[in-house]
Amino acid sequence: MPLSDLRFLALNAWLKRIFNADVTPTLISGDASFRRYFRVQHKDISYIVMDSPPELIKVLPFVNLANAYSDKGVDVPQVIEVNAEDGFLLLSDLGDIQLLSVLNSDNVYAYYRDALRLLDKVSLVIDNGESGLPLYDAAFVQLELDIFSDWLIKRHLVIELDEKTQNMLKTAFSFLIENVEAQPKVGMHRDYHSRNLMLQNEQLKVIDFQDAVLGPVTYDAVSLLRDCYVRWPDALVEQLMTQHFEQVKSSGQLDRGVSIATYTRWFDLMGLQRHIKAAGIFSRLKYRDDKPAYMADIPLTLEYIRDISARYPELEIFSAWIADSIIPAVEAKL
Template identity: 75%
Template sequence: MSLSELRFIALNRWLHQIFDSPVFPKLISGDASYRRYFRVQHENISFIVMDSPPELINVTPFINMANAYSEKGIKVPQVIEKNIEDGFLLLSDLGDVELLSVLNEDNVTAYYSQALSLLTKVSLVTQSGGERLPLYDDAFIQLELDIFSNWLIKHHLGIKLDEKTRNMLQIVFSCLIESANTQPKIGMHRDYHSRNLMLQNDELKVIDFQDAVLGPVTYDAVSLLRDCYIRWPDNIVDTLMKRHYEQLKYSALIEGNVTLSTYTRWFDLMGLQRHIKAAGIFARLKYRDNKPAYMADIPLTLEYIRDISARYPEFHSFNMWVSDCVIPAVEARS
């Protein structure tokens, strides 16, 4: 019997103890980690059950962040019952309408404006479980960027990096790290996009927040506006980006003397870092975690990397390498 089957039996046993009657969990999704989610019905009330193998992912950070977000008025799943030892949580059900599923060019500005407004509350969450959130520091960012080189470039594409290319990449990565360091640090969700925002009764609710950190002011905004799973016209993104800039100034999260030009560079370079990381993670999900579906999202992340890096002369060599080497290699493997 497989580990997942054994865990499902244990999960059913735990639920039976809670409800004092049999319930029938139905798998609704796994995510990009080792967690699985089920939906159960009891007396006409719907619940979500998280199955998180404790030796792989402890549920305590999720519980602590759910509490921290809720205290700031951010709508998140309520933790109703918990079994920390076995890695099971019973959660309130936020429905199954991801924001992504309803977005179009007519409503994206309105919905994303709501999502950007929520980021002011997110920024205030700087502690969890009585401890300061981890810092999204140089080592953290470098580790994420290396996922791109190791998993997409070397493992998936089989490209051996010569010394010139390695040096070029390190210069680019150092520039991205420096830009991130220049920005003020706030509470950061770290995966804030249209698949992690649920729409329930026309209200946005937030999921997948357990990896929150203290990080750059533009990270969550660029994660939302330059979504790895969908791309919007530049005029829409630019309008919303400027709205976030004004929001940061109004909330005193950036100094009044920070110009829109400075903010735009922060935003663009933060987006580059995130898309470089994401392209590597999508490849790692296939080869390490046996989740090949995310490979379909790599072309869009590379499009972003190509198009945004083209705006900055200092990334010319990187842009040419991505355009002439990486993208054709990915297309050839498709």
């Protein structure tokens, strides 16, 4: 890292005080936020260091949630040292193997089955030990949906929406918000997918949980099964979706009177809302945060949006607009 990187210099000084020795942090990644992650080695033990500028993202919410998840039996990074003032954390190292990197048609069912079972524990985290998790309510969802309009449609595609299209989007988004409000609420990871599940000694470990909320029972399941970064056959998704349906009924998180048809509708529309949000966020990452790599993931999110919305008469016009106007416009700018 350049010597002009003052945060990196401060990080090095902090690590030297902890280990009482010089160590060499190696940048391993930034995520879709303002955080950076480094790996350090000391006495043959590997650690992860989080660098999170405190004026942008404070570290204590991560620490509190890590403890809350651990208390419920979810394997997450152990917090070893905390420097809240400067925004540094020393964490245990869960390795480099993202679940996505090992998935194939032969093993995806078994891994996703286990990941769905893990949601039984994830969903029990409804507070961070100090206060309840934020509620994923109508206002929260509207803000997320607006990211699509503001960053993908207006900023990236430079499309000015006429009044008719604005009204169409308002109707479609209201329909999706009603779906959120109709569902039972559980502890929700909010970004539960194959890049945020690590494999260590063939055990699933969970990362990137710091934005957890209290939200719809289908959210994390559809986030996993209709992953923004990979698409699996519908028959497989439906099989695993049914497993989660039975799972949450058995746990009492879903009333036994709720039918599979109702659950499927909740699941489909929840995934649709997530993909709309994701398409907007991927664009915002490029233009606001100078992280253009995520733009390559927009076409898959739009395919999901087109295909799933076409299943519902209330969204047929929206689906056609995505298919006829938005997908061609995005492809033209690739």
